[in-house]
Amino acid sequence: MLRAFSYVTDHTGFCGTIKNSPSDFVVTEIEMPEHLLRDTRAESLQKTSEAPLEQNSPGLQQAKKLRRESPGPCAEGCCGGTPSPSEHDPSRAGGDCSASPNKNPHEGEPELKSGVLDSLLGKPMSELLNKFACDLKNAWDLENNADAGTREFSLGPILDKKNRADLHSAVRQKFPFLVTLTKDNEMIVKGNADYRELCQLVTEKETSDFFKFLDAKLENSTFSFEPDGNKEHRKVVHHFINRKFGKLLETKSFTVTDVNDQPNMSIMVRFREKSWSRKRSAGGFQEKQDLYTAFTLQKENLETLEAIGFLAAELGVLPSDFSYAGIKDKKAITYQPMVVKKVTPERLKEIGSKMEKKGMRIHNIHSACQHLRLGQLKGNRFDIVVRDLKHHSHDSSADLKERISEAMENVETKGFVNYYGPQRFGQGQNIQTDQIGLALLNEKMVKAVKLFFTPEDTDDPVNNAKRYFLQTEDAKGALVMLPEFKVREKMLLRALNRYGVNHEGCTKGWLNIPHSMRVFYVHAYCSKIWNEAASYRLKIYGSKVVEGDLVFSEENDESVSLNDKVHVVTAAEESANKYSINQVVLPMVGHSIKYPSNKVGQWYHERLSKDELQMCKFRVPPLQLNIPGCYRPILKNVQNLSYFLEDSEKGIEIEDNHLNESKVSLHISFDLDPSCYATVCLREIMKCDF
Structure with a gap:
């Protein structure tokens, strides 16, 4: 998905392999400080009506101040702004x-x-x-x-x-x-x-x-x-x-x-x-408090939604009863806070040993007062091991250590292109998530269902069930074949069994899975378009800020809405070099954002037309999907970067300049903001595609 995409740095890089084992790629979510969570307490969840909304849709930031629509910078999986401290009257x-x-x-x-x-x-x-x-x-x-x-x-x-x-x-x-x-x-x-x-x-x-x-x-x-x-x-x-x-x-x-x-x-x-x-109770009018239990989920070689499927099946609750701040890598060991509704801490502790057999551990179990929402995190800490280090085939240098040092210094200084990583789209799968998202946006419900059930080239219960369904359209038979933890598939099949594999039945099938899962596929399509737009923008204009670009001003004035902070660069501002490339943002497509007024804006129009999407199309009323759009910086910086080289056989740190390539591994640690991908940062460091 990232091949032939742009780089922002010009060093040579080096080769190596990542994710040889899950322990080579450890992700720890950096929780948002408690005092910043105060402004994220309100859950903005989407439905077509304005009354109670569904969980996990894009959050509204600065809610007390914003009195008009104002898409802001991206948060993971969504289109919302970064939280800011609340104001006090x-x-x-x-x-x-x-x-x-x-x-x-x-x-x-x-x-x-x-x-x-x-x-x-x-x-x-x-x-x-x-x-x-x-x-x-x-x-x-x-x-x-x-x-x-x-x-x-x-x-x-x-x-x-x-x-x-x-x-x-x-x-x-x-x-x-x-x-x-x-x-x-x-x-x-x-x-x-x-x-x-x-x-x-x-x-x-x-x-x-x-x-x-x-x-x-x-x-x-x-x-x-x-x-x-x-x-x-x-x-x-x-x-x-x-x-x-x-x-x-x-x-x-x-x-x-x-x-x-x-x-x-x-x-x-x-x-x-x-x-x-009715009488007022001591704690206000809420007659029945919802029960929430918070915990840290450690998972290995599992998708976040797959892990939730296992947990939900064992606890006897719905996947939508779980909330989390971000989706984490599958091929990794990851740690992330979660909150589950309607489950006591004691009940969660009871299933710990069973979950260990599925590749999960549950830590830090305690009562909570509310759920989490997407984007409600400060960032992620990555601890990564790169093995099988060697020069690129076109590199004649003998000093690999110098290549590594040069790469680290360059990326720490200049950052990297803020692409969505390949895991966003279902890396290595026959059908990628953005294809399903496009079908949903075009309201091709039957096509979206068939894409969803397209099997991989493996002989296992899940893919056999998918293969059987596509061949027979027997939803009931496929339902029996699927393992319990495949929650999304079972939700869809139950509706298809009841309503049929036609436009109406498939629409009801998609409505049968949680909103957060439906919108996940649409966001994948939006992410793909953003990646292509970023490459086009850098190809034609490079790192120069030009007239018509959109820039995001990091003003501290909280009375200025996020939308007003997105400014279209004028010719005079281009001549004066007023802005840097680090301030340039590109829109994630949606119905409420503005587009660049230069060639990049025209590219968006042509690209969406190619997929039969109009600029105002990002609402799908039958599925209660409403995609306002947001803005995402073209470049991002890495924080707290550190690294060392280790002898893979002896397990000791290497300090001299004479490296035996086949026996050396590189240990890298760094922090990234929410919605940034470590594989993309590594791609910039190493000049490799994964």
Whole structure:
């Protein structure tokens, strides 16, 4: 897939083999620091409607600020931006932390609530409560404050039931970011985690007003968020409300006129029928907390989705109940965090020995409060052994060590072309994933199914079942032949058995597998186009930034949306050499991105036309697929690069300059950003195709 593609460096390189064994290629996911995860708490999952969305679709970054569609730089498997620290409303820092007055008629003024609290608690206790509330809000604003979510404050025993009810209401109306509960007549106050999460999505005033509306529980009342032109952001808010309060509330988007007398969209919330009378629980309105268990998956010689298939079959849950931040190599030993829903830590520990027989180990099992999403990682650490070192056939130099040193220095300084690696497309397979993705984009559902079931040239149960299905279209018979862990294949076959191997049946078959798996194939096609575009761009313009290129400005101003950071280079900027090639990005095709206004943009049009795709085609409503697109830097840099040479027979590091080629191995370690491929970086270092 990468043959004849471009290089950015000009050293000679050297030859060698990689992945002789899984232990020669070790990948460890670098987890995102906890304080940066705060902005990724909202899951933006895609469906054709704007209500609850499916898991693992592209994430929305800077959700609180972005009020319009703004595709950003790529994350692995997706089209989303890099997370940025959340903002805090000025009203949240210090001072009087009581919520802003609400204009809704059912809400009392804060001053009146203070009077109620004084009379119910007495002024000294009321002042202590106010101090606790302010301290808690200030602690929330400190990103590294680990105990902010566990703080509690006791109001003491309140024996009178009516006084307790009045106090519950008064506390929550003055401090909507708090929740109250009673333990043996003692009233406890603590922070509301749901309030804190919503604050990352909308303004604090909207959050405060929403929770006051929620607490008032007035039948037939409604609440509306501020006008919001960003569809992806509205989806996140819809999903948050449904996930937390879905049994109590329902949401709907409707057209409003904003302050500029322009049509816009807003989210309206109302109580479901008869749900308004339900009592509020201590932790908010979410009546049943989802159970999440986090763990680190170590796998060897397994695809990520294949490993999940094994785990799901053994645990009796769906593959879609697992979440992860990125897809990892098959021919490697990989370590990656995962979260599974509806499974206890104890249950996960029970299957450990069985999974070891499948090439997996489960480490660091602990409870979690939510799932992961694609791209929610800082990067990956690679520890790689290159064996059978030798010169290229055209290289007459006798000094292999010098060749290696030159290559390492060059790549560390200049980086590498940021291609998607061959594993993205199903390396070595008869049918590659991008071909299935193209068939799905063209809504050729039967063709996509037959490509999916195209067997490899091996005689094993999986490929025999695929071969049988293509020959007979007997979905039921093929289903019996398939091993349990082939979850995707079984999901498709069950639907085909029920609905038939025709356009409608195949459409329902694709809908029967999780959204994250459906979109995986489409993203593979988009990745292939990006690879070809990068080669074309470098071939005709080289490393010079020219008029019409797209550049990504790394501004720190969080008020600037990601989309606004993508700029089209002008002729004057080209003449002034204002930008470097490291700032140039190319679009991952989709319906909401802009294309270069030079020959590269024209190339995109012609290339997509060749595949019968129009520029606005990247929506497949029958499959609930919506591909907005994003931007990906042409070049990437390697971090924390180190290496040493080792005698393969003696296992000791080599320091002299006299190398016996056949007995020497190269050990390389480096870090890469999410969505970067180690095989691509190695290709640049060695000037070899794998």
